[in-house]
Amino acid sequence: MAATAFSASKFTQSFSLNSTRSVDRPPLFPASHPLKTTPSSFLGSTRKLSLSSPSSSTSRHRRRPCRSPAVVAVSEVVKEKKSKSNVSLSNPLITKEEGLELYEDMVLGRSFEDMCAQMYYRGKMFGFVHLYNGQEAVSTGFIKFLKQEDCVVSTYRDHVHALSKGVPARAVMSELFGKTTGCCRGQGGSMHMFSKEHNLLGGFAFIGEGIPVATGAAFTSKYRREVLKEADCDHVTLAFFGDGTCNNGQFFECLNMAALWKLPIVFVVENNLWAIGMSHLRATSDPQIWKKGPAFGMPGVHVDGMDVLKVREVAKEAIGRARRGEGPTLVECETYRFRGHSLADPDELRDPAEKARYASRDPISALKKYMFENNLASEAELKAIDKKIDELVEDAVEFADESPLPARSQLLENVFADPRGFGIGPDGRYRCEDPKFTEGTAQV
Amino acid sequence: MSAILRKIIAPGGIPAWGIRVIASRTYSSSAGGKEMTVRDALNSALDEEMSADPSVLLMGEEVGEYQGAYKVSKGLLDKYGPKRVIDTPITEAGFTGMAVGAAYHGLRPVVEFMTFNFSMQAIDHIINSAAKSNYMSSGQISVPIVFRGPNGAAAGVGAQHSQCYAAWYASCPGLKVLAPYNSEDARGLLKAAIRDPDPVVFLENELLYGESFPISAEALDSSFCLPIGKAKIEREGKDVTIVAFSKMVGYALKAAEILAKEGVSAEVINLRSIRPLDRATINTSVRKTNRLVTVEEGFPQHGVGAEICASIVEESFEYLDAPVERITGADVPMPYAANLERMAVPQVDDIVRAAKRTCYRSVPVAVNA
16 A cells, blocks of 8 residues: 555656645546536546445455455545535636537537437437547546547547548548548448548457557657657557446557557546446456556556546646657546447446436536636537537437448558559459569569 | 378478578579679668659668667668658557558558567558548548568468468558569569559568569669569470469479479469459469469468459459469468478479379378478
8 A cells, every 4th residue: 555655656746736635646636626506526437436334336356355454545535525625616727718628529420429329319320339428527527639640549439539630520520421422431330430531540340459549559650759850749649448448458568668668649438337237346456447557667647538627737747748758657547438339239237227327427518617616608609519510410319410431442451551552453353463563673 | 172282392491580591492483693682672672762752761660779679671771861860669469550640641651570470469550541532531641651571481480470471461452462473573563552542462482582583674674663462484394384472383383394394384473462363364374274273371260261262253254274273381380390381381392283184184291200
């Protein structure tokens, strides 16, 4: 316990928002709690762990007693944070414009995904469709801090990351419809959103697969600055992944390399407590993922992922740290998905009480409330945004629906960088052309 | 038709994790000409490409301070520094994926696997992240990366270190798969691979690294580069076509010499590129010789030879005068015992016998090992 606290505090020092942090506090927590009236506290898995008597929602998880001491540390911090949260309400954390931007992005994510569910059930999209409802504060809180040149690497739950990064709703919806106007012309699909223009490097359908790719993008930024002498290359990469991934070896491999080489990356864990039907607590020996940061020599931060303002504050610090060349950060955002793992998931294992508890902490409602309380927006202004987004999503659906299917000729395109590639030719026979880029200098 | 053999061809040796120096064997006479080992050919190709393009970098286990597990990267750390010659932790999935991400984002990484057996730890990134991304992104994200390292059977290292992955990678769209035989191949193909905008799997052979081959002035020029997707006719002949790649090209050439003494004129094709496969050259040759023998170290089922046979049956069936013959590794994990190991990989005699069978010459029955 003491060792844990010590190592955490050690890394805190290079990463503190304020100087008054006590020794046993884990790295970086927002100094204030903007959503003070939120009815249920931000505890999630940690509360369940700290309770020794099994409640209805936790009775299915058996826990070894040796875990509880580690949990107390977080509980203390949470308490501490909660006590501090009453302090600074008079000074809002965001401007009106920022608030409206966050609100719009979150509403876009929510409405888009709700529309996806409708379209999926109507047979307009197919395969696995994983919706992001409930987690919007993470995507919005982080990605809205990025520049166009910064990279985002996502998972199979990638629609909203794409939208936050600026990929037009039309292009994302069309991709889901399998239309040629999609951001990957219908060749990617729900789990494989790419946009070179927006530096969205995928959409990875396997657990852990995106983390090394993101690490490589961060490596490239550093390489461009230090080897190619592009002094102004301060691009940052965000790697998004879930709690289930944090038990995969690639996560650890990349924490190690990113810290070792001080890469400009932020590892953003969207801990929604469930890997399909596997509870985080049932799958992970120490469920506090943020603690793995200090173990690798980087700050680890635990933040309420249902509170966009807190996420934003952590994001600002972590992205700034990466941009200044100070290395990677691991951020655990505790969040919750309001729908099943995918639209094909019957979602029978999650306790209704647990779902209800998180539903009451809906990040969009919370932001709305905060903005009202701080006179940052009127009901009418937010309604106008809702309406605008509704229209935008409707338009995306219409656009996607009217767009053409990919032409037959597209089947064989883009296997290689030369669009003609190799493969089966238009005559149906195997083609072994020698496109210009592979021409050698020797006669064969 | 797995290889069952009796004669020792490969020099025996202590299985060692490190450089294996093999007595130099030269397959063509080149009085006074320049020679170069395959190791030096690869090293010089890397050196020249890194020198020509600062976005090229080398990454892998022991490539830097150790100078490469097989010394292929010797001297490169001194020349290009630790930012471009990167010693990675032993984390194939991690560093391979990371290199793929760097390639997505504009660099041209060369990833060295200490052996291709270890690429199994990273095959997800080779297939799912590298090979498929250009297609999935509809051409937005190209992946200029080279995965290279020794492939195929070494000697005495057992099943997990002795496997040919040519057929595995060659079955995946989005990858280009190259297998050099001699020093000219090694230089020309590696330079082409590094310049190529797509992911290339570059299959070297541990037992060839130390071999010297004659090399022309043209091949030594820093602009030299071989086309991807073109096979080379190493030796012309008229009676039977022998198709091979990597180390087996040397065996095929030896077999052709023996066959020549017995009056059989064999044409030897060095594939160089497993994918794309130069079907045109193979079919043209078989239409001339009317007979085909394929040679590979890999497993028989769904192998490179199987694909070649399918191509011949599809395109040149009516030209065949004899059933095709496939020489492959035995359909078993590689045994450790030296005598069993010899029986599990193709030998020159197997090729000679198979070629004779296609020509309906009498073939002595193989003696049990």
